[in-house]
Amino acid sequence: MDIWWSLHLRREPASVPLARKVLLGTMSAAGVDPDVSYEVGVALSEACANAVEHAGPCGAGANDGFQVTAAIIGDRLHIEVTDSGPGFAVRLRPGHGGRRRVRAATANVATTAAVAPELCSESGRGLFLIRALSDSVQFRNHPRTGAVVSFDRTLTYRDHGERRGRPLAHAS
Numbered sequence: 001m002d003i004w005w006s007l008h009l010r011r012e013p014a015s016v017p018l019a020r021k022v023l024l025g026t027m028s029a030a031g032v033d034p035d036v037s038y039e040v041g042v043a044l045s046e047a048c049a050n051a052v053e054h055a056g057p058c059g060a061g062a063n064d065g066f067q068v069t070a071a072i073i074g075d076r077l078h079i080e081v082t083d084s085g086p087g088f089a090v091r092l093r094p095g096h097g098g099r100r101r102v103r104a105a106t107a108n109v110a111t112t113a114a115v116a117p118e119l120c121s122e123s124g125r126g127l128f129l130i131r132a133l134s135d136s137v138q139f140r141n142h143p144r145t146g147a148v149v150s151f152d153r154t155l156t157y158r159d160h161g162e163r164r165g166r167p168l169a170h171a172s
Contacts, residue, residue, distance in 0.1 A: 003030060004071040009048075011055050011064045011083070016048040019068045023079075030072060033156045040077060040153050043133040044068070046126035047081040047149045055085030055146060072155065080150045087141035 003026060009015035020041045027037040051066035066083040131137050134151035142148045 002071070002073050004069070004073075006067060006069040008065055008067050011052050011066055013049075013052060015066075016045055016052060019048050020045050023068075023070055026070070026072070027077075027155075031157045031159060032072075033158055036153065036156055039133045040079070043130045043151060043153075044070075044079055044081070046129050047079070047151070050126050050149070051081055051083035051085075051147070055083035075155045075157075077153045077155050078150070079152075080148060082142060082148045083146045085146040087147045088139055 005022070005026065007019055007022060009019060023044050024037055024041050027040070028034075048066070048068065055064075055066060064084070066081060069080045069082075071078045127139070130149065130151055133153075135153050137149070137151045140148050140150075
C-alpha cells in the first residue's frame with residue numbers, strides 16, 4: 001500500500017493538532033496499530049511545534065508557513081517537516097589545509113547519540129522525543145527554505161497482516 005500527502009500550514013499553534021489529526025486519520029484508515037500511530041503522532045507534533053516556534057519572523061512579505069509531507073510505502077512511514085526559518089545552528093570545525101567545514105549541529109540519529117534533556121527545563125525535549133520515537137532521524141538545513149526534520153518508522157498493522165501491494169488510496 002502506498003499513501004502520500006503534503007500539507008502547507010500557517011505557522012500558528014492551531015496547525016500542530018491539524019497535522020497530527022491528518023496523520024492519525026491516514027494511519028487509522030490504513031490499519032496501522034494504534035500504539036505505533038500514537039508514537040508517530042507525538043513525534044510529528046514535536047516537529048511541527050518546533051517549526052511553529054523557531055521558524056523565523058512572521059509578517060508582511062515573510063513566508064510564515066511550513067510544510068508536512070508524509071508517505072506510507074509498504075510497512076515504512078517517512079515524514080518531513082520543512083520550515084522557512086534560519087535552519088539549525090551550525091558549528092565550524094577545522095578541516096584539511098586550514099579550511100573550515102560547516103556542519104549541521106545535529107545529524108542522522110544513527111551517528112549521533114541522543115542526550116536526555118533536563119527534566120525541569122521548559123523546552124528542549126522535542127528533538128529528543130523525535131529521536132526516541134523514530135527508527136531514523138535527520139535534521140538538516142535546506143539551502144532555500146530553512147530547517148528540515150525527516151524521520152522514518154516501521155509500521156505494524158492491527159491485523160498483523162502484510163499490507164504490501166494492497167493499494168488503499170492516494171491523496172496529495
